[in-house]
Amino acid sequence: MSPEPKIHLDRVGKTYPGTKIPAVEDLTLDVHEGEILVLVGPSGCGKSTTLRLINRMIEPSNGRILLDGEDVTKVNPDKLRRRIGYVIQQIGLFPHQTIAQNIATVPKMLGWEKERITEQVESLLTTVGLDPDQYRDRFPKELSGGQAQRVGVARALGADPDIMLMDEPFGAIDPITRDRLQNEFLRLQEELHKTIVFVTHDIDEAIKMGDRIAILGDRSTIRQIDTPERILAYPVDDFVDDFIGTGSTIKGLNFLKVSSLKQTDYPSISDADPCATGVAKLDEAGLEWLVLVDAQRRPLRWLHRDELAKSPASYDDLGEDVGDLLNSDDSLFHALELMVQSAAGQSVVVDKHGAFAGVVEMSHLNKAIRRAQYEARLHYEEMEANA
Numbered sequence: 001m002s003p004e005p006k007i008h009l010d011r012v013g014k015t016y017p018g019t020k021i022p023a024v025e026d027l028t029l030d031v032h033e034g035e036i037l038v039l040v041g042p043s044g045c046g047k048s049t050t051l052r053l054i055n056r057m058i059e060p061s062n063g064r065i066l067l068d069g070e071d072v073t074k075v076n077p078d079k080l081r082r083r084i085g086y087v088i089q090q091i092g093l094f095p096h097q098t099i100a101q102n103i104a105t106v107p108k109m110l111g112w113e114k115e116r117i118t119e120q121v122e123s124l125l126t127t128v129g130l131d132p133d134q135y136r137d138r139f140p141k142e143l144s145g146g147q148a149q150r151v152g153v154a155r156a157l158g159a160d161p162d163i164m165l166m167d168e169p170f171g172a173i174d175p176i177t178r179d180r181l182q183n184e185f186l187r188l189q190e191e192l193h194k195t196i197v198f199v200t201h202d203i204d205e206a207i208k209m210g211d212r213i214a215i216l217g218d219r220s221t222i223r224q225i226d227t228p229e230r231i232l233a234y235p236v237d238d239f240v241d242d243f244i245g246t247g248s249t250i251k252g253l254n255f256l257k258v259s260s261l262k263q264t265d266y267p268s269i270s271d272a273d274p275c276a277t278g279v280a281k282l283d284e285a286g287l288e289w290l291v292l293v294d295a296q297r298r299p300l301r302w303l304h305r306d307e308l309a310k311s312p313a314s315y316d317d318l319g320e321d322v323g324d325l326l327n328s329d330d331s332l333f334h335a336l337e338l339m340v341q342s343a344a345g346q347s348v349v350v351d352k353h354g355a356f357a358g359v360v361e362m363s364h365l366n367k368a369i370r371r372a373q374y375e376a377r378l379h380y381e382e383m384e385a386n387a
């Protein structure tokens, strides 16, 4: 992250003509190079107005907007907009222009050579997952909603801007296509490293898309701005808490990895072990279940102590499905999902060779969550002390 923010809003305000209450009041905000900053908040709080102030589609009533340290509050707004890609929910494709012409809009305005424009259009269609041969000569009405949204993203990327403003870009799309477009866009961003300001009213989309999230209240006042992890672990007030809603702690498990846990040395037995060993191991550890493993120590099934105590001749018909297995890279959210399906109420972790490595149980999640909450609280206390 560069020390100078890519975008800096300095006490920016907007009061629409004929209104008394500002839509945006005294907003100071930094967006760092290469990050996705999500603006999220209740309807009418001023998210879209804030976004449009950045490319001066809406002129600020007061304050300054700096891009790369340069005050752009007074520069020609058309020029400014060519530097900044803009994607909106209704896509806004020109209906009487082909897909290729739509994507070429800004490069054409910038006077690029014809050949360069053609190359760029082909390359962008491929980037957003549309075959140029199939799509370049179609018209917008010949596309599905998801395809049109991809073209919207391609058009915003037309002149390779380093800043993108996205206003509910995936808002009007069915949940499955929406999820796919979000994932595609995140993959694309890994390559492109654009600086993105992304507006949504959906906290789950904000959590998924944002490197940081700004939770806005009325008049675009920042109620909390931070990483999704920290906001989920430590909502600073009731407004934020209410806005992120129930289940925030569980959502926070998405950001914690199995590798962050200290693996317990949970007992396992192999086919070769006598049952008595298994029972003794369970007694020693005060546990009900252990994991049956094969000769390569790959987990096979959960065995309950009552079954072992019967000293069966073989384990073949005993036990409960061990379920899907966890790797150290998996999230604790995934661990929880497996845990609640498991007969033993725990999920099994394997190493990179597929061998039994330990288990995750509820007390681990509890500790991990409490640690995340503690660290987030500490962070805010330190910030306050240094303020």
Ligand SMILES: Nc1ncnc2c1ncn2[C@@H]1O[C@H](COP(=O)(O)OP(=O)(O)OP(=O)(O)O)[C@@H](O)[C@H]1O
Pocket (backbone or CB within 6 Å): 016, 017, 019, 023, 041, 042, 043, 044, 045, 046, 047, 048, 049, 050, 201
């Ligand atoms: N052109 C306009 N003239 C007057 N008032 C406006 C205009 N555009 C927006 N507003 C008002 O400014 C406030 C902020 O609107 P804005 O569209 O920025 O909110 P938002 O958070 O993006 O809302 P939503 O999530 O519903 O899209 C609202 O009270 C709205 O009614």
